[in-house]
Amino acid sequence: MKGINITSITLYSTVAFSSLFRSCAFQVVPTGCGGSRQPSTPSTSTGIGIGTGIEPAPTNSNTIHNNHVMSDDSFGSRRQLITSLVPSAIVTATGVSILLSPQLSFAEDVQVDPVIVDPVIVAPTGEIKKLFNEGRALEQQGNIQASQRIFAKVTKLAPRFIYGWAYLGNSQVALGSLDPAENSYTKAVNLCVESRKEEEKLGIPRCNDLYLLYLNRGSLRLNNGMAMAMAKEALLDLEAADSLRAKPDAVILQNLARAREVNGLYAASDRDYTVAISMTSNEVSPFWLRAALVKFQLGDTMGSFDLIRRVENRFSEAPEVRAALAAMLYAKGDQDIDTARKKFLEIPDRQRLKYRNDEFLLNTISWPPRMIDNIKALSDAVGDAGRVEI
Structure with a gap:
């Protein structure tokens, strides 16, 4: 899988050096921690990648890899029980109203339009693909504000596109807008989870970089200025990333160790740090x-x-x-x-x-x-x- 570097600016360039000692995967560019990860997007035939580069990031850099897959199997219908409570009143000659019992009407008796849900988009096409690539090019050039505007437009035009949200989150992180970035990452995570639940079809890619989306969101939550308040959520994200990765990953381990440390799980944290250091x-x-x-x-x-x-x-x-x-x-x-x-x-x-x-x-x-x-x-x-x- 090809990796793409998340962004090309230093997240901590305007904060105290002590900030470097919090969490590493959250950094946009390697600053002693190993860099930050970006979901990789497949090529034209397999999808589009997340990040600012086309080639894999260096061994010690955090690169998030997200393979984009689009599934059109998101349409479905729902069998509905429709209760028709029509209290029809009949007035007798004496002026007394008689309330008729409610009548039940079943779905078979009523025509109900199916609820149509747009499919999750993993690999965009047409104008969305063109616009998305324009945003990536601006990001690679270091024009983060312009790229953020492009990615925001992409999410409006294609709100079901996983990596539109992921890239928007990356640009928001780079500009220090951490709360909006968490919201963007959450939308990307939810769409990726939905994509993975859909039936796999020949020629239609599925999102298989969920662990990297969890890594980004978990790392953000560790660095959002309220580590204690978000400690449990960050730990859940990073445990999910570790489980989905299914093999030792230095970047995941150092952030997972940090999350366990903040949650007071010092023995487990020490083990993770030890493995990460050995790598x-x-x-x-x-x-x-x-x-x-x-x-x-x-x-x-x-x-x-x-x-x-x-x-x-x-x-x-x-x-x-x-x-x-x-x-x-x-x-x-x-x-x-x-x-x-x-x-x-x-x-x-x-x-x-x-x-x-x-x-x-x-x-x-x-x-x-x-x-x-x-x-x-x-x-x-x-x-x-x-x-x-x-």
């Missing part, structure tokens, strides 16, 4: 920091320090990396407390004071409880208690 061990990625935090939560001090040191070597200037290492050193006590204080004070005041903010700790960076306890204690130790965040 991408040649390059240190931001998600390694998350793996270190989980190991620290589980009491694996040696494992957590091994990972955090390697992350520090690559991302030494990142405030979240400095804060995490400082918190771990502080937990060791004794001679490491002074080292922890110095490391924590390397962070500029404005950024350092965020680590006293519960909203920041719980929802923005979503650290595990043990890490939160230690960073707050360290914050007190350096005299930040009572200071107001600038």
Whole structure:
């Protein structure tokens, strides 16, 4: 199956570096996590692909592959029981009204027009195909706003086209419109599920990239600024993606591990992170920091320090990396407390004071409880208690 890169801009280009350490598959372009996935669309004979490129993405990039299939077996009729409650009244000579009993009329006795439902479109044709490809070309050129307008038009003209919604969601993610993007991904997921339920017919493709649609939506839900509120929904999406993929996938695993971590399933999260790291061990990625935090939560001090040191070597200037290492050193006590204080004070005041903010700790960076306890204690130790965040 050919993969197509989701977009060509960096999602986190305007946010703090700490955002990189949340979830990786949600990134539009590889930023140490491995990139983001895009459903692949078949060629003219097999469908149209989702993304901004025609060739498969690099091995360590997240590419969503969605094979587009259109089925025309969406027409059906419904046997209906029609109840005709007609309280006909007969007035007698004495002026008394007699109400007749309701009469039942069955479908066989009444002509009912069949309910016609447009088929799910996996591979568009004609003007829709031309317009869709125009949007993809604009996306490849980096003109995301223009491509979004095109994809929005595609969804209006062909609301049953799976990848019109998927691509619209991609462009919305790239522009930071995460709530609308979730809605677009949900429509794509629902249409793909419907397509898979339809009877398979010769020459008519079906949607077989559902796992990638779940991956995109699940990753979005982990990064929508309210990770705790969407934690269960994100976990369900990513578990579905993992199940449908049916083989180890580094991008799915690192996001699934993150979802399990946010839901407090630390042992399962640690296993997923370990496998994901083993599949991408040649390059240190931001998600390694998350793996270190989980190991620290589980009491694996040696494992957590091994990972955090390697992350520090690559991302030494990142405030979240400095804060995490400082918190771990502080937990060791004794001679490491002074080292922890110095490391924590390397962070500029404005950024350092965020680590006293519960909203920041719980929802923005979503650290595990043990890490939160230690960073707050360290914050007190350096005299930040009572200071107001600038």
